[in-house]
Amino acid sequence: MGTALQITKRAFMIGGVAVGGGMVVGYAYLRDKPGTAGFEDWGQKAEALNAWVKITPANEVVIAVPHAEMGQGVYTAIPMLICEELEVDLDSVRVEHPDLDGKYINEYPIKHEVGLESGPILWVIMRIIAKMPMIATGGSSTIRGRYDDARRIGAATREMLIAEAADRWGVAPSECYARKGQVHLRGQDYMFTYGELAEAAALRDMPSDIPLKEKKNFHTVGTPQRRLDIPAKVKGEATFGIDVVLPGMLYAVPRFCPHHGGTVAAYNIASVETMPGFKAVVPITDGVAVVATSTWRAMKIANALDITFDPGDGAGVTHDTVAADLRQALTGDTIFTAEEDGDVAATFAASDDVFEASYDLPYLAHTCMEPMNATVRVQGDQAEVWSGSQSPTLAANGVEQGTGISTSNVTTYNTFLGGGFGRRAEQDFVRAAAEVAKAFEGTPIKMTWPREEDVRRDIFRPAAAATFKATLDEQGGVSALHARVALQSVMAGVGERFGLAMASPETDKTMEDGLKFSPYHFASRLIDKAPYDNPILIGNWRSVGHSHNAFFMESFIDELAHHSGQDPFAFRAKLLQNAPRQKNVLAHVARIANWESPIGAGRGRGIALHTSFESTVGEVAEVSVAADGSFTVDRVYCVIDCGPVVNPDTVKAQMESGIVYGLTAALYGEVTFEDGAAQQSNFTDYEALRLYETPEMIVEIVESDDRIGGVGEPSTPPIAPAVTNAIFNAVGIRVRTLPLMNVNLRIA
Amino acid sequence: MPITFRVNGVARTLDIEGDTPLLWVLRDELGLTGTKFGCGVAACGACTVHVDGSAVRSCAYPVEAVAGAEVRTIEGLANGDTLHRVQQAWIDHQVPQCGYCQSGMIMAVVDLLDTVPNPTDEDIDFAITNICRCGTYSRIRKAIHAAAKAGEDA
Ligand code: FES
Numbered sequence: 003m004g005t006a007l008q009i010t011k012r013a014f015m016i017g018g019v020a021v022g023g024g025m026v027v028g029y030a031y032l033r034d035k036p037g038t039a040g041f042e043d044w045g046q047k048a049e050a051l052n053a054w055v056k057i058t059p060a061n062e063v064v065i066a067v068p069h070a071e072m073g074q075g076v077y078t079a080i081p082m083l084i085c086e087e088l089e090v091d092l093d094s095v096r097v098e099h100p101d102l103d104g105k106y107i108n109e110y111p112i113k114h115e116v117g118l119e120s121g122p123i124l125w126v127i128m129r130i131i132a133k134m135p136m137i138a139t140g141g142s143s144t145i146r147g148r149y150d151d152a153r154r155i156g157a158a159t160r161e162m163l164i165a166e167a168a169d170r171w172g173v174a175p176s177e178c179y180a181r182k183g184q185v186h187l188r189g190q191d192y193m194f195t196y197g198e199l200a201e202a203a204a205l206r207d208m209p210s211d212i213p214l215k216e217k218k219n220f221h222t223v224g225t226p227q228r229r230l231d232i233p234a235k236v237k238g239e240a241t242f243g244i245d246v247v248l249p250g251m252l253y254a255v256p257r258f259c260p261h262h263g264g265t266v267a268a269y270n271i272a273s274v275e276t277m278p279g280f281k282a283v284v285p286i287t288d289g290v291a292v293v294a295t296s297t298w299r300a301m302k303i304a305n306a307l308d309i310t311f312d313p314g315d316g317a318g319v320t321h322d323t324v325a326a327d328l329r330q331a332l333t334g335d336t337i338f339t340a341e342e343d344g345d346v347a348a349t350f351a352a353s354d355d356v357f358e359a360s361y362d363l364p365y366l367a368h369t370c371m372e373p374m375n376a377t378v379r380v381q382g383d384q385a386e387v388w389s390g391s392q393s394p395t396l397a398a399n400g401v402e403q404g405t406g407i408s409t410s411n412v413t414t415y416n417t418f419l420g421g422g423f424g425r426r427a428e429q430d431f432v433r434a435a436a437e438v439a440k441a442f443e444g445t446p447i448k449m450t451w452p453r454e455e456d457v458r459r460d461i462f463r464p465a466a467a468a469t470f471k472a473t474l475d476e477q478g479g480v481s482a483l484h485a486r487v488a489l490q491s492v493m494a495g496v497g498e499r500f501g502l503a504m505a506s507p508e509t510d511k512t513m514e515d516g517l518k519f520s521p522y523h524f525a526s527r528l529i530d531k532a533p534y535d536n537p538i539l540i541g542n543w544r545s546v547g548h549s550h551n552a553f554f555m556e557s558f559i560d561e562l563a564h565h566s567g568q569d570p571f572a573f574r575a576k577l578l579q580n581a582p583r584q585k586n587v588l589a590h591v592a593r594i595a596n597w598e599s600p601i602g603a604g605r606g607r608g609i610a611l612h613t614s615f616e617s618t619v620g621e622v623a624e625v626s627v628a629a630d631g632s633f634t635v636d637r638v639y640c641v642i643d644c645g646p647v648v649n650p651d652t653v654k655a656q657m658e659s660g661i662v663y664g665l666t667a668a669l670y671g672e673v674t675f676e677d678g679a680a681q682q683s684n685f686t687d688y689e690a691l692r693l694y695e696t697p698e699m700i701v702e703i704v705e706s707d708d709r710i711g712g713v714g715e716p717s718t719p720p721i722a723p724a725v726t727n728a729i730f731n732a733v734g735i736r737v738r739t740l741p742l743m744n745v746n747l748r749i750a
Numbered sequence: 751m752p753i754t755f756r757v758n759g760v761a762r763t764l765d766i767e768g769d770t771p772l773l774w775v776l777r778d779e780l781g782l783t784g785t786k787f788g789c790g791v792a793a794c795g796a797c798t799v800h801v802d803g804s805a806v807r808s809c810a811y812p813v814e815a816v817a818g819a820e821v822r823t824i825e826g827l828a829n830g831d832t833l834h835r836v837q838q839a840w841i842d843h844q845v846p847q848c849g850y851c852q853s854g855m856i857m858a859v860v861d862l863l864d865t866v867p868n869p870t871d872e873d874i875d876f877a878i879t880n881i882c883r884c885g886t887y888s889r890i891r892k893a894i895h896a897a898a899k900a901g902e903d904a
C-alpha cells in the first residue's frame with residue numbers, strides 16, 4: 003500500500019422547495035477521489051452528516067436523520083443541534099428516517115446515504131461510497147464535523163426565513179429575530195410562522211459563513227433533553243428490522259455451516275418437504291436458507307433438515323491452537339513496527355530490572371439483542387432492502403453481493419436497530435436475505451436468524467495476545483516501554499468481505515489502537531505487532547482495537563506501579579505529565595471515588611484510564627472478593643471528557659451502557675472453537691450481565707472546549723482493567739487473561 | 751385444530767399447529783410485533799407477555815396452552831392515550847436505548863408490581879432476570895422504584 007493520500011470531501015449545503023411546498027435544507031457530498039489513507043485520517047475529516055430540515059406550510063418542522071439509531075441517541079442529538087440555531091423547541095419537531103430516493107429534494111441523486119459511525123466503520127463506508135457514482139449540486143465548503151454542520155444547517159435555514167420576513171416587512175434582516183418557530187419584528191407585534199415563510203424562503207440564496215452561537219447562549223445543546231425515540235419504544239411501536247411486514251412476504255431462516263472456513267457437504271430436503279409451510283431450501287453463501295410461510299415453521303424445518311458440513315479450513319482450529327499460534331506469532335520473524343521513539347533496546351540492555359508480563363484475551367460475540375435479520379425484495383434489475391444497518395450503504399452492498407444488482411438500483415429503508423456494536427456494520431445478514439430474494443423474484447423475503455446462528459456465525463472480536471516489557475528510571479518514571487500484540491487483522495477481514503483491498507496487518511491501525519499515541523510519557527517506546535490469521539471471521543466490536551489494548555496497557559501500567567512500589571493513581575498521574583486533559587480526568591475520577599480512603603478487608607479499588615474516539619474516560623471499580631473466590635463488582639465511578647456535550651443524559655447513558663457491555667465481556671465473554679466451529683450458541687452458554695450483577699454507576703462529565711469526541715464506545719475499554727486492578731488490590735491476584743469466570747480467585 | 755383465546759381484550763381464533771410458540775403467533779399471525787424475539791429458549795425475556803395476568807416467556811409457550819386464556823402484550827398495556835405507570839416511569843427515567851428488550855422488560859416489571867407492589871432491591875434482583883444488551887439496568891431499577899411509588903400514590 004502506498005503512502006497516505008490526503009483525502010478531502012466537499013460538502014454542499016443545498017436547499018430547495020419541498021414536494022408539496024415548504025422548504026428543505028441539507029447537505030450533499032462530493033468526494034474528490036478514492037484514496038488509500040488509513041481510517042485515522044478519515045476520522046478527522048470525514049464525519050458524515052446529512053440531516054435534512056423540512057418546514058411544511060403548516061409550520062411543521064421535520065428533521066430527517068439518516069443515521070442509524072441503535073440506542074446511542076443520534077435521533078435526538080442531531081435535532082438538538084439543528085434546533086439550537088433554527089430556534090425551534092426540540093419537543094415541537096418530528097424526526098423521521100429520510101426516504102433516500104429523493105422525496106426531500108429532487109436533484110439529490112445519492113441513493114445511499116452515509117451512516118454515522120466512527121473510526122473503522124466509517125472508513126469502510128467511505129470506501130464503498132467512493133466506488134459509487136455521485137453527483138451533487140450546490141456551493142462548496144469543507145466538513146469539519148457534525149457538531150458544527152448540524153448547527154450550520156439550522157442557522158442557514160433560520161437566516162433564509164428571516165430574510166424572507168424582512169423583505170415582506172420592508173425592513174433590514176437585522177430588525178428581525180427568530181424565536182420558537184416564528185420570525186418577529188423587533189419592538190412590534192408583527193410575526194410570521196416559519197410555515198408561512200418557508201416556500202418563498204426556500205428560493206432564496208443560501209447564506210454561508212453565518213456565525214454560530216456561543217456556547218454560553220445555548221438553550222438546548224448541553225442541557226439534558228428527553229430522547230425523541232423513547233415514547234415509541236415503551237409502547238412497542240418502534241419498528242426494528244425484524245418487525246418489517248410486507249404484503250405477500252415469505253419467511254426465511256438460515257442454517258449456516260458452523261465451521262468457519264468450512265462448507266455445506268450435502269443436504270436432503272426429502273426429510274422436510276412435507277412439513278407444514280415448507281416452500282424451499284435455497285443455497286446461500288456458507289449455508290442454506292429454509293423458506294416457509296412463517297418464521298417458526300422455517301425454524302422448525304431448518305432444525306429438522308438433514309444436512310452435513312465439511313469443516314474445510316476450519317479443521318483443527320481450536321481455542322488451544324489459536325492461543326498457541328498467537329504466542330508463537332509474538333516471537334516470530336514477521337513483526338511490524340507501529341510506533342518507535344528512542345532506543346528501547348539499548349535502554350533495556352543497560353538496565354538490570356526489566357519487568358515483563360504477558361496477557362491473553364478471547365474471541366467475543368456481539369449478541370445484539372435483536373438477532374440478525376433483513377428483508378429484501380427483488381424485481382427485475384431493481385431491489386429493495388429493509389434492515390437495521392449501521393449504514394444503508396453497507397446494506398446496499400450486501401444486496402449487490404447477494405443478487406448482482408448494482409447498488410445504484412438498490413433502495414434502502416433503514417429501521418431502528420436492536421443494538422449494533424459493530425455487528426450491524428457488516429453486510430452478511432443482508433446478503434443472505436438477498437440471495438433468497440433473488441430465487442423468489444417479486445416476493446419479499448424476511449430472513450430472521452435464530453440466536454444460535456447469530457452467535458455461531460458472528461463476526462467476532464478477535465482473540466489477542468500481548469507481551470509488555472518496561473524499565474523504570476530513578477524517579478519512578480518509565481525509561482523504556484515495549485508492547486507487542488498479536489491478533490488477526492480486523493480491517494483485512496472487513497476488506498475481504500466487502501471486496502475492497504483496504505488493509506493488511508501491516509497497515510491496519512486498529513491493531514495498535516490504544517497503544518500507539520499513548521498519552522503516558524515513556525522516555526523511549528516501541529509498539530509493534532505480529533500478524534496472525536485463521537479462518538474465523540472477525541470484525542468490529544464495540545471500541546474495536548481499544549477493547550483489547552486498553553486491557554493490556556492498563557493492566558501493565560498497574561503492574562509497573564506495584565512492581566516499583568508506587569500508588570497506581572499517583573504513578574499514572576506522573577506519566578501523564580504531558581497530557582493535561584487525561585490527567586484532569588484521572589484526578590477527577592480518583593477524587594469522586596475517594597481513592598485515598600481505606601476500603602476494608604476483601605475489598606479493592608482499581609483505576610484505569612483510556613482515550614479512544616477522541617474522548618478520554620477514567621474509571622474506578624470497587625470489588626469484593628469472598629474467601630471462596632466469588633466476587634462482585636460493587637460500584638464503578640466513571641468520568642468522561644468528550645469535549646462539548648450535546649445531550650448530557652445521553653452521554654451518561656452511553657457511559658453506563660459501555661461499562662455493562664465491557665463488564666459482560668470481562669466476566670463471561672469467551673467464544674471457543676472446535677474445528678473452527680463456535681462452541682457457544684445462545685445466552686445459556688454465552689451469558690450476559692443481568693440486573694442483579696450490575697454495579698452502582700456514578701458518572702460525571704468533564705466539560706471541555708476541545709474537539710468533540712465519541713461517547714458510544716469509550717467507556718468500554720477501561721472497565722475490564724479497572725476491575726482486574728481492583729481484584730489485585732483486594733486479594734493480590736493478578737488477572738492476565740479473561741473472562742473472569744475462568745479465573746480462580748480463591749486465596750490459596 | 752382451531753385455538754381460541756383473547757389478546758388485549760379481543761377474541762382470536764386461529765387454525766395453527768398447536769406447538770407454535772405464542773411469540774410467533776403474536777408476531778407473524780397477529781401482526782403484534784411489539785413482542786420481541788431474543789433467544790427462543792426462555793433465557794432473555796425479550797418475548798415476555800402476560801397470560802391470565804402472569805408474565806410468561808412466550809417463545810417457549812406453545813399456543814395450545816393459551817386456549818381460553820387472556821393474553822396481554824405491550825400493545826395492550828396503555829389505557830388509550832394514558833400510559834401504564836411503568837411505561838411512564840420508563841420515559842421519566844429515560845430508560846430505553848436501542849429499546850429492543852424493553853417491551854419484555856416492561857411486561858416483566860408490570861407483573862412484579864402486580865405481585866409485589868413495593869419491591870425491595872432484592873425483590874427486583876430476584877424477579878427481573880431479562881437481558882438488556884444496552885445495559886440499561888441501573889435506570890430500570892430506579893424506574894421500578896418510581897413506578898412502585900406512583901402506584902402507592904395513585
Ligand atoms: S426470546 Fe423468549 S426468553 Fe428470549
Ligand code: FES
Nearest residue numbers: 848849882883884
Ligand atoms: S435497550 Fe437495547 S437491549 Fe435493552
